[in-house]
Amino acid sequence: MHIDDEPSKKISVQRLAYSVQKNKNRCDCFSCPLNAVRYCILAQHPLSCYRTFMRKILCSILLFFPLLLEAQTLTVSGLKGSVQVPTRTLGSLAFVPASSFAQAYGLQEIWNSKSKTLVLQSPQTKIAFRASSTCVWVNGKILRLPTRAKMVNGRLFIPFESSSKIFSPFHRVPTSPKKETPPTPPSSKPNFVVVIDPGHGGYDIGARDRKGLNEKDINLDVAKRVRDKLSSYGIQATMTRSRDVFVGLPQRVSIAKSARPNLFISIHTNAARNRNVSGTEIFYYAQANIRQNGSSYQQNRLKSYQLAKLVQYHTGKTVRSRGVKDARYFVLKNATYPAILLEMGFITHAWEEKNLNNPKHRDKLAQAIVQSVLDYKARNK
């Protein structure tokens, strides 16, 4: 019967043999730390003890794992040139000897075997690595490695991916006096801001002429011309809408308020049942000083009136005027800035309808509005 066929007997025989012969018959073939001695004593020949053999293999793998995964070389580039360094891979990380950086960066290398610490230093920089530690001290500041530094064949290996961070002090540009950059002025409000509010839009077409032209499109076209002309004079123009979309009245007021404008101009086209009615109408909120206490509202009322009169004057060169009027339109009565609403003419009047369909006429109207703004600006410096 082979000894391996009966475990209980095997153990007792082993113990006996071990106690008697432990100092006489020690296996000298294996130095495996996993106490393989007992099996070897009984087996007499080391290779016949398969368990010991397997353990020996396992020990070798565990102890020399990094060595087994020797990879190719990597190039480490430092201030003093490039160095080819051997790498070891463990998992997905490539490790390189920390000392190889000494040559690449021209550093002095000091190894303390007692504390297992490697110091690489130059007159300005000191970098310290310690075996089995994730810490690296760079000029006294601790950096963390993704995994511990490892000792392989008496050399300290560190993860290659951390090297650029560790050696970054060497790559810093020497301190030179910073180029003087002119201080950027704080974002200040432009000199003059005009909010242009093309009436209607989207499903809200406004008035409609007999040929199918909608008020919303005329308003937007003139508003865009005003915006472009104002911009050419260096005046910032903000639109409450710049395309064919519906924008509610509260939203229009909100857009205007956030632009903190000097002036607000709402652009509309009129319509009436009586097809003989023609001419421009310019509205402002005349009760501003009655409904709202405060000098700024009164100021706004006066300024609104001033602008309305200017628009009446300049548009009057092209279209007859029906006058400057008071109205409690939403965009006017909620204004915290001088505000007017211009009705550019009647789409229901044959002659004016023809004019409003004409881009040249619309451009004249836009120019009249812009000239009014320029005059207003000149008078309110």
Ligand SMILES: [Zn+2]
């Ligand atoms: Zn309208």
